[in-house]
Amino acid sequence: MKRILAAATLALTLAGCDAAALSGGGDDDTALDIPEVADGDISAATMMDVTRELSTDEYEGRMPGTKGGEMTVEYLKKRFEEAGLKPGNNGSWTQDVPLIEITGSDFEPLTISGGKGEPMAFDYGKDWVGVSYRDTPKTDLADSELVFVGYGINAPEKGWNDYEGIDMKGKTAVILVNDADFGAEDLEGPFNGKAMTYYGRWTYKYEEAARQGAAAALIIHETEPASYGWNVVESSWSGPQAYPQRGEDAPMPTEMNGWIQNSVAEKIFKSAGKDLGKLKEAARKEGFKAVPLGVEASTSFDNATRKYMSQNVIGILPGTKRPDEYVLYTAHWDHLGRCTPADDGDDICNGAVDNATGTAALVALAEANAKAGAADRSMVFLAVTAEEQGLLGSAYYASNPVFPLDQTVGGVNMDAFLIAGPSKDVTVVGPGKSQLDKFLDAALKADGRVATPNPAPEAGYYYRSDHFSFAKQGVPMLYIDGGEDLVEGGRDAGEAVSKDYRDNRYHGPKDEFDENWDWSGVMADLQLYYRLGRMMAMSTSWPNWVDGDEFRGIRDESCAATNKGC
Numbered sequence: 001m002k003r004i005l006a007a008a009t010l011a012l013t014l015a016g017c018d019a020a021a022l023s024g025g026g027d028d029d030t031a032l033d034i035p036e037v038a039d040g041d042i043s044a045a046t047m048m049d050v051t052r053e054l055s056t057d058e059y060e061g062r063m064p065g066t067k068g069g070e071m072t073v074e075y076l077k078k079r080f081e082e083a084g085l086k087p088g089n090n091g092s093w094t095q096d097v098p099l100i101e102i103t104g105s106d107f108e109p110l111t112i113s114g115g116k117g118e119p120m121a122f123d124y125g126k127d128w129v130g131v132s133y134r135d136t137p138k139t140d141l142a143d144s145e146l147v148f149v150g151y152g153i154n155a156p157e158k159g160w161n162d163y164e165g166i167d168m169k170g171k172t173a174v175i176l177v178n179d180a181d182f183g184a185e186d187l188e189g190p191f192n193g194k195a196m197t198y199y200g201r202w203t204y205k206y207e208e209a210a211r212q213g214a215a216a217a218l219i220i221h222e223t224e225p226a227s228y229g230w231n232v233v234e235s236s237w238s239g240p241q242a243y244p245q246r247g248e249d250a251p252m253p254t255e256m257n258g259w260i261q262n263s264v265a266e267k268i269f270k271s272a273g274k275d276l277g278k279l280k281e282a283a284r285k286e287g288f289k290a291v292p293l294g295v296e297a298s299t300s301f302d303n304a305t306r307k308y309m310s311q312n313v314i315g316i317l318p319g320t321k322r323p324d325e326y327v328l329y330t331a332h333w334d335h336l337g338r339c340t341p342a343d344d345g346d347d348i349c350n351g352a353v354d355n356a357t358g359t360a361a362l363v364a365l366a367e368a369n370a371k372a373g374a375a376d377r378s379m380v381f382l383a384v385t386a387e388e389q390g391l392l393g394s395a396y397y398a399s400n401p402v403f404p405l406d407q408t409v410g411g412v413n414m415d416a417f418l419i420a421g422p423s424k425d426v427t428v429v430g431p432g433k434s435q436l437d438k439f440l441d442a443a444l445k446a447d448g449r450v451a452t453p454n455p456a457p458e459a460g461y462y463y464r465s466d467h468f469s470f471a472k473q474g475v476p477m478l479y480i481d482g483g484e485d486l487v488e489g490g491r492d493a494g495e496a497v498s499k500d501y502r503d504n505r506y507h508g509p510k511d512e513f514d515e516n517w518d519w520s521g522v523m524a525d526l527q528l529y530y531r532l533g534r535m536m537a538m539s540t541s542w543p544n545w546v547d548g549d550e551f552r553g554i555r556d557e558s559c560a561a562t563n564k565g566c
Contacts, residue, residue, distance in 0.1 A: 032435060033541040034442045040368035040530035044519050047526070050079060050360035054333070055352035055513045062351060063337025064099065064242075064310035064386045064393075072333050073311045076383050079363045080315035084370030088314030088380060089402045095312040097385055097396045098245040100305055104131055104139070104238075107301040110260070113143070115271030115295040122264050124301075128218070129237040130258030132303055135246070140300040141256055144172040144215045146268070146293040150283030151176050152205040152217070157553055158190050159286070163212050166290040172216040172297050173209040174265070177202070178225035180284045182458060190286065195432075196460035198472070198550045200225075203463070206257045216256040216297070220265040227459035233259050242389040244396050245307060256299070271295060310334075310385040312393050314402060317369055319378040319537070325565060326378045326403045327536045328411025328475070329365055329529070330394065330466050331358035332387030336507060346509040353501065353511050358414040359383055361526055368530055375537035377409060387415075387466055394469035401473075406558045407565035410436050410476040410543055412532050413467035419517040420497040422524050423483030425452040430462030433551075434476040435543035436536075443531040447524070452483060474555035476543050478532065482525055542566040 053059075053075065060068035077093040087093045107124035122128050132139040150162040152175035160180075179200035181189035191197045198204050202219055209217035223229050237259065246253075260268075269276040272293040282288055313333065319325065335351025350356075366381045380403060384393030398405070426444070428451045431437060444451055454461060462468065467477035484494030505511040536543075542559075544566075545552040559566040 031541070032438050032543065033539045034439055034535055035538045036446070037531045037534040037538065039527055040365075040534070041371050042364050042368045042523060042526050042530060044523055046364040046367055047357070047360045047519060047522065050363050051352060051356045052513045054356040054359060055350040055511075057348050057350070059350075061337040061339070061349040062333060062335045064334050064389070065101075065308040066337060068337065069310060069334065069385070073313055076313040076333060076359070076363075080313065080366060080381065083315070083363055083366035085315030085317055085366050085381060088316040088382075093313055093315065095314055095397060095400075095402060097310045097312055097393050098307070099242050099310055099386060099392060100135060100245045100307050101240050101242045102132060102135070103240045103304045104301045105304065108299050110297060110299045112146075112268050112271060113296050113298070115268075116273060117271060120267060120271060122260070125234055125238065127264045128258055128260045129234055130216075130218075130256045130299065130301070131237055131241050132256055133243055133253035134255065135305050136303060138300065138302050139256055141172070141216050142298050143296040144170060144298070146174050146272070146295050146297055147171050148269075148274070148279055148291040148293055149173045149175055149209075150288045150290070151178070151180050151199065152208055153179065153199045154208055154212075155199055155550070157548075157550075160190065162283070162288060162290060163208075164289065166292075168209070168212040168214040170215050172218060173212070173214045174293070175205050175209070175217060175219045176225075176280060176283060177219050177222055178458070178460075182225045187457075195457035196463075198463055200460055201463045206254065209257075210251060210254045214254055216254050216258070218297075219259050220262055221259045222262050225458075227456070230261060242386060242392060244392055244399075268295065269293065310393065312385055312397055313383040315366060315381045317366065317374055317379040317381075319376055320374045321376040323378050324407055326380050326408045327375075327533055328380050328382060328408060328470070328477075329362055329414070329533055330382045330384060330411060330470075331355055331362050331414040332385070332393065332466055333359045333383045334385050334388055334393070336388055339507070339509065342509040349507065349509055350512050352513045353418060354416040354506065355387070355414075356513070357417040357522065361414045361417065361529065364526060365530055365533065369534065372534070375534060377537040378403075379533060379537050384466055391466055391469050394466035398469040398473045398475075404562075404565065405470070405473050405475050406562040408470075408475050409536050409539075409566075410434070410478070411467065411470065412478045412480070412529055413465055414529065415465045415479070417522045417525060418482050418497055418501055419514070419519070420482060420486060420494060420521050421518050422487045422521040423449075423494060424485045424487060425450045425483035426525065426528065427452050427454065427481040427483060429454045429479040429481060432546065433462070433549050434545045436476050436478050439532055439535050439543065440478060440480070443528055443535060446531060447528055449483070449528070452485065471551050472554075474551055474558045476545060476555070480528070482521065486521075
């Protein structure tokens with residue numbers, strides 16, 4: 001539930017946001033087949049029972065690779081079967097997700113040599129952080145030349161390549177956070193103006209640096225364009241880091257990925273005889289060329305590794321007319337396990353809201369769709385693992401799909417339901433990206449509700465939950481949060497509920513089940529999700545990304561290569 005975390009530093013200001021994008025769009029929206037769907041028979045008792053069960057202390061916070069994680073998988077298999085689903089993976093309820101945990105230790109300072117004056121040394125944690133994605137006992141970055149590559153973007157469809165003309169082999173890419181349109185007042189610009197694109201996310205920047213052959217990548221941290229402070233970077237990038245185990249033919253990652261404080265970057269650039277401020281401005285303009293800094297970076301640290309297996313849980317309601325076309329519902333079943341104790345000594349992060357509620361929604365929606373009878377297309381209910389460790393379960397499925405992605409119509413992701421009572425709206429994260437917005441428009445109209453635009457498009461929330469793993473592979477996905485314009489109390493009341501949760505319970509031991517919760521707002525949201533999935537499953541259309549979206553080319557290429565599906 002990444003939007004709530006970043007919302008702690010962001011006011012709910014609708015002016016200037018991407019409201020205009022809410023109409024969705026595509027090459028021919030009028031040709032979309034969007035059938036009417038009756039209300040579903042969705043059980044509030046199921047929502048309460050599953051949420052209550054998964055958030056008991058017995059599950060110890062549902063950390064993958066623990067007894068609590070194993071218990072969660074077994075419980076979901078039982079509930080999916082009772083809901084009327086069939087095993088989704090060739091007769092099995094699960095898909096194995098091989099994970100590796102790498103813990104760095106004994107960090108040497110990050111030293112910079114070759115510039116004006118004496119070599120500089122920067123302390124781990126305070127000045128920089130770094131991790132390795134490689135299963136190796138020691139990371140040793142030695143005398144790697146620093147190259148400033150602007151925003152580190154290679155976007156052929158936009159005619160933009162920050163790496164053009166530079167050989168990065170053995171070198172360290174120094175990269176700005178966010179993308180070149182950051183700071184825009186509207187949605188105009190090569191990178192959608194103030195609405196961050198995938199090219200602005202750190203995940204993309206590290207992946208592209210690796211594709212370019214870089215030995216390491218260092219992102220310059222600034223709080224506003226990152227949408228979080230250095231404290232978040234330091235805590236997130238220290239301690240154990242989990243990743244999917246790499247296959248034999250998987251692309252090789254960099255030796256090290258990390259972050260440096262902006263003040264550290266200023267000192268490095270000054271030592272190199274460069275003006276960081278002027279280079280930042282240059283990097284925002286088309287035609288920017290990478291700048292070798294003439295200085296070298298060195299550091300080293302040890303790595304301890306642990307390999308283990310977790311599981312995605314997959315159920316399917318086979319379609320009656322087009323069973324080889326698939327609609328997805330996704331939610332992550334995992335949470336943080338044991339964590340920093342509360343004042344009363346409680347150290348179990350139960351994750352009742354995040355994301356026992358979303359997991360319960362999978363079961364409740366499976367029941368409702370089974371009661372309504374199978375749809376024309378198959379409906380897949382996918383509970384993924386290791387979201388809290390970096391969207392790992394969804395990324396693994398998207399890279400190793402049980403059902404072909406070019407036969408997957410689209411889907412809806414559910415990442416935590418705040419218990420706030422009924423609202424007049426829903427918050428749409430990443431509106432205007434695909435023709436699924438038209439399905440959402442129809443579903444909202446049927447429910448008598450409205451869409452509120454994402455209040456902070458520059459923060460890139462669309463790229464921070466499990467739907468993103470599928471979007472990266474070209475599958476259109478919707479990500480919708482509960483509304484904040486509450487029937488009782490309006491926006492002030494809605495923001496108060498969000499603030500109370502993120503300040504007092506989010507990712508902490510007090511995210512616990514409460515028997516006194518008012519589920520009416522959640523049940524209204526579930527009707528919307530039911531209607532959306534059912535509309536897609538009864539439709540004959542294949543909604544696409546809008547023209548110019550960063551995922552459109554991936555989907556078009558996928559569709560062009562298939563004889564069935566999209």
